[in-house]
Amino acid sequence: MKLKDAIVREIKENPGRPFIGAFMVLLVIAAIFLALDSMTKEEKLKITPKPGEIVIYASESEKGFRDDAEFFAEIAYFYLVIGVLLELVKIILESRKKACG
Numbered sequence: 001m002k003l004k005d006a007i008v009r010e011i012k013e014n015p016g017r018p019f020i021g022a023f024m025v026l027l028v029i030a031a032i033f034l035a036l037d038s039m040t041k042e043e044k045l046k047i048t049p050k051p052g053e054i055v056i057y058a059s060e061s062e063k064g065f066r067d068d069a070e071f072f073a074e075i076a077y078f079y080l081v082i083g084v085l086l087e088l089v090k091i092i093l094e095s096r097k098k099a100c101g
Contacts, residue, residue, distance in 0.1 A: 015090055019083030026076035033069035 011018065 014087070016083035016085070016087035019079045019086065023076045023080040023083060026072050026079060030069045030072035030076060033065040033072060037065035037069060
C-alpha cells in the first residue's frame with residue numbers, strides 16, 4: 001500500500017508528470033524508428049546478396065519506418081501538451097488558493 005499511496009500522492013502533486021514522462025518515452029521510440037528507417041535505406045545501397053544468401057530488408061516500394069516514427073512523434077507531442085496544460089492548471093489553482101487564503 002505504501003507504493004500505491006506514494007504514486008497517488010505524486011500524481012496529485014504533479015498531475016502532468018506522467019504525461020511528460022510518456023512524451024519522453026514516445027519520442028525515444030520515434031527516434032529509434034527513424035534510425036531504423038535510415039538504416040534500411042543504407043542497407044538497400046550497400047547490401048548485394050551473394051548466391052545462396054538470404055537477405056531480409058525493406059524493398060524500395062515500402063515506406064520503411066518513417067510513418068511509424070511520425071506517428072509516435074505526433075502522439076508524443078499530444079502527451080506533452082496535455083502534461084503542460086495539467087501543470088499550468090495546477091499552478092493557477094495553487095495561486096488562487098494562496099490569493100484567497
